[in-house]
Amino acid sequence: MRRYRVAVIPGDGVGKEVIPAGLEVLEALAEREGGFELTFDLFDWGSDHYRATGLMMPPDGLDQIRSSDAIYFGAVGSPGVPDHISLWGLRLAICQPFDQYANVRPARVLPGIVSPLRAVTGPELDWVIVRENSEGEYAGAGGRVHRGLPPEVATDVTIMTRAGVERIFRFAFALARSRPRKLLTIVTKSNAQRHAMVMWDEIGAEIAREFADVAWDRMLVDAMTMRMTLRPQSLDTIVASNLHADILSDLAAALAGSLGIAPTANLNPERRFPSMFEPIHGSAFDIAGKGIANPIGSFWTGAMMLEHLGEKTGADRLMRAIERATADTSLHTPDLGGKATTRAVTDAVIAVIRGENL
Incomplete structure (x- = not known):
């Protein structure tokens, strides 16, 4: 029996609804598969913890989860807690020390879901966005001086290192090579950002020579938004900086139907630290507590986590169950234009896992 220990951090808002739903699905899958066992360690870190203690997680939080095989994360952000405190106090406080430098976000139109592009069907939109996740525009370098005075100045400095750019490329x-189309698009803004992004372009071209079997092109980030909406079939694997990929991946999720279905993996590819898996939809406090949050993103995230752990058969089975559920439009939550509840979608996916020959 293969055993895995998973640190579970539901976090804030709908994270406290979709992560428990994901745990139910993962437990049902492990029971169905029979070859592996998941042990979940629950951590109540987040904005409620901050209100009680002044910290988003305990000072020894990293040590508490360092030995985990993976981290299953919900969302961070809450009204009344400044976003920069919640983000840097929890999510980034895990991503950066654990060197989770590759953020991977797949996007495709699942069965039964209609893209806002209307004419687009599944095969025309099947992307994976790779986001540099450790430096760039979110490196945290900068500061403020002369606060509250007329000459007040604030800076956020983009930091790109050759080592960081080389490894993400x-x-x-390599990810593009593993996919059938072997196609990579590099996103840049080197026409306006003439130092860091020019280096980004140069290193991308250098690394491309190591992957002669992968076709690649380069696209300015503003033009990329147009290409994603007008020519989605021309894209496959996409790599972009921390800020650019953050924005483009939300666009990709929306074009695939909803932020509620989209997963992400924060990977430490060398596996020196645990990797973290999360749906990308955020805490969504406007619907928190109503029981209508879409849990599909947390389920797909669970599938990515299983694949990372080496349980590809289980991951594939879970994806088939997800697709069986989304194909039934009566199981669409409000973000997809339906009336289904979190509970109904969860029960349906579990029923498919337990009862169908997937």
């Missing part, structure tokens, strides 16, 4: 090219 090698990761992205």
Whole structure:
């Protein structure tokens, strides 16, 4: 029996609804598969913890989860807690020390879901966006001086290192090579950002020579938004900086039907630290507590986690169950234009896992 220990951090808002739903689905899947066992360690870190203690997680939080095989994360952010405190106090406080430098976000139109592009069907939109997740525009370098005075100045400095850029490009090219189309698009803004992004372009071209079997092109980030909406079939694997990929991946999720279905993996590819898996929809406090949050993103995230752990058969089975559920439009939650509840979608996916020959 293969055994895995997973640190579970539901976090804030709908994270406290979709992560428990994901745990139910993962437990049902492990029971069905029979070859592996998941042990979940629950951590109540987040904005409620901050209100009680002044910290988003305990000072020794990283040590508490360091030995986990993976981290299953819900969302962070809450009214009344400044976003920069919640983000840097929890999510980034895990991603950066654990060197989870490759953020991977697949996007495709699942069965039964209609893209806002209307004419687009599944095969025309099947992307994986690779986001540099450790430096760039979110490196945290900068500061403020002369606060509250007329000459007040605030800076956020983009930091790109050759080592950081090389490793994300090698990761992205290798991922593109593993996909049928062997196609990579590099996103840039080197026409306006003439230092860091020019280096980004130059290193991308250098690394491309190591992957002669991968076709690649380069696209300015603003033009990329147009290409994603007008020519989605021309894209496959995409690599972009921390900020650019953050924005483009939300666009990709929306074009695939909803932020509620989209997963992400924060990977430490060398596996020196645990990797973290989360749906990308955020805490969504406007619907929190109503029982209508879409749990599909947390289920797909669970499938990515299983594949990372080496349980590809289980991951594939879970994806088939997800697709069986989304194909039934009566199981669409409000973000997809339906009336289904979190509970109904969860029960349906579990029923498929337990009862169908997937």
